[in-house]
Ligand code: SF4
């Protein structure tokens with residue numbers, strides 16, 4: 105806790121967080137690990153329920169976080185700049201919330217003290233995601249879902 109008694113995510117901008125603070129800010133929802141399809145004609149981005157092959161769809165955590173960039177070159181490494189520019193980053197993403205000057209929701213592990221609340225609140229992709237493994241690219245459109253906007 106900071107001397108101002110504010111939690112770190114309310115006290116400093118994303119750029120000023122330590123590596124540990126940055127990592128702890130991830131709520132473990134797994135939403136950013138769902139595949140997106142871009143419509144070539146309109147540029148619209150459609151969300152699917154197909155998760156990256158490295159996502160553990162039970163825990164909603166990356167199964168090889170340390171080597172994710174080597175194993176999945178398309179994995180987007182979130183940084184403060186990307187938080188400002190990635191339109192598909194979920195509205196509930198803790199980085200986005202903090203970047204917009206908003207507070208975390210009750211279900212965020214840093215607030216609740218439990219990694220389970222992000223699942224209990226229906227925010228994570230548990231029960232929704234299916235692994236992309238074994239699914240042909242031209243069948244991805246079958247898995248398009250409407251973005252789930254629930255926040256609290
Ligand atoms: S959407 Fe944001 S908070 Fe959720 S897993 Fe991805 S980076 Fe973490």
Ligand code: SF4
Nearest residue numbers: 137156159166172179
């Ligand atoms: S490599 Fe890991 S962090 Fe990156 S999209 Fe896949 S599951 Fe998510």
